[in-house]
Amino acid sequence: MGEEKRRIAEIKKKIAGFDLICPGTLMVRKKPCGKPNCRCASGDPEDLHGPYYEWNRYMDGRLAHKIVSQKQAEELKRAMDNQREVKALLHEWERESAEIILGTKVRKG
Numbered sequence: 001m002g003e004e005k006r007r008i009a010e011i012k013k014k015i016a017g018f019d020l021i022c023p024g025t026l027m028v029r030k031k032p033c034g035k036p037n038c039r040c041a042s043g044d045p046e047d048l049h050g051p052y053y054e055w056n057r058y059m060d061g062r063l064a065h066k067i068v069s070q071k072q073a074e075e076l077k078r079a080m081d082n083q084r085e086v087k088a089l090l091h092e093w094e095r096e097s098a099e100i101i102l103g104t105k106v107r108k109g
């Protein structure tokens with residue numbers, strides 16, 4: 001029993017080390033502006049404007065899109081990596097908890 005509790009203490013310590021966590025995905029897009037005389041009207045993807053960074057995530061059950069700056073995109077990317085790690089740690093925490101409560105090894109959580 002002590003082993004699981006020690007692992008939980010480690011998981012909590014790791015989770016406490018994260019600062020920003022964000023859900024969702026980041027898309028990089030290039031777009032035409034619609035002006036007929038602009039270079040982006042050439043049809044060549046190289047001539048499109050951008051890149052634009054779009055953050056997609058679910059908010060209250062609905063998909064939300066937001067255009068963000070490159071700097072924000074970099075921060076978001078880091079926060080998304082953090083969120084994945086925190087989720088994996090929570091998953092481990094759940095498994096250790098189940099082992100303590102059931103008193104048996106849980107193979108898959």
Ligand SMILES: [Zn+2]
Nearest residue numbers: 032033038040
């Ligand atoms: Zn244009």
